[in-house]
């Protein structure tokens with residue numbers, strides 16, 4: 001935890017506290033019509049399954065998008081707008097980001113979010129003891 005905190009502090013060195021930095025956050029997008037999971041299934045099989053797997057379970061190198069090891073229902077990425085915005089500007093990873101339309105991003109997010117995944121159970125969070133405050 002201390003190493004991670006140190007790394008994050010190092011990354012933000014020289015940045016004014018609370019300032020917005022270039023590239024921060026997602027660009028908000030809206031769908032043209034109600035997201036369609038059925039249309040999203042076809043986007044998924046053509047543009048996503050090569051890495052995330054036809055079964056959505058990933059493969060060790062690429063993360064699962066549904067199934068027991070995937071993000072749970074409490075994750076920020078479980079919100080359709082967040083996933084569509086992330087996908088629109090970052091997926092297909094390293095290869096062709098920015099190539100899905102806004103509607104395709106929402107459709108594929110609707111499809112992914114219609115698949116089974118772990119339930120978020122707040123009482124299963126691990127409580128860590130407080131770390132003594134230190135400055136870097």
Ligand code: HEC
Pocket residue numbers: 043044047048049050051052061062063064065070071077083086087091092093094095100108109
């Ligand atoms: C070339 C391989 C590749 C392709 C193709 C690809 N992805 Fe990904 N995807 C990745 C990698 C690698 C990550 C992890 C990126 C990171 O952590 O920054 C990722 C992460 C994600 C995440 C976040 C998962 C999480 O648990 O937070 C989502 C959602 C996602 N991809 C959706 C898609 C969708 C939808 C498509 C198709 C439009 C797609 N990906 C195509 C490699 C790929």
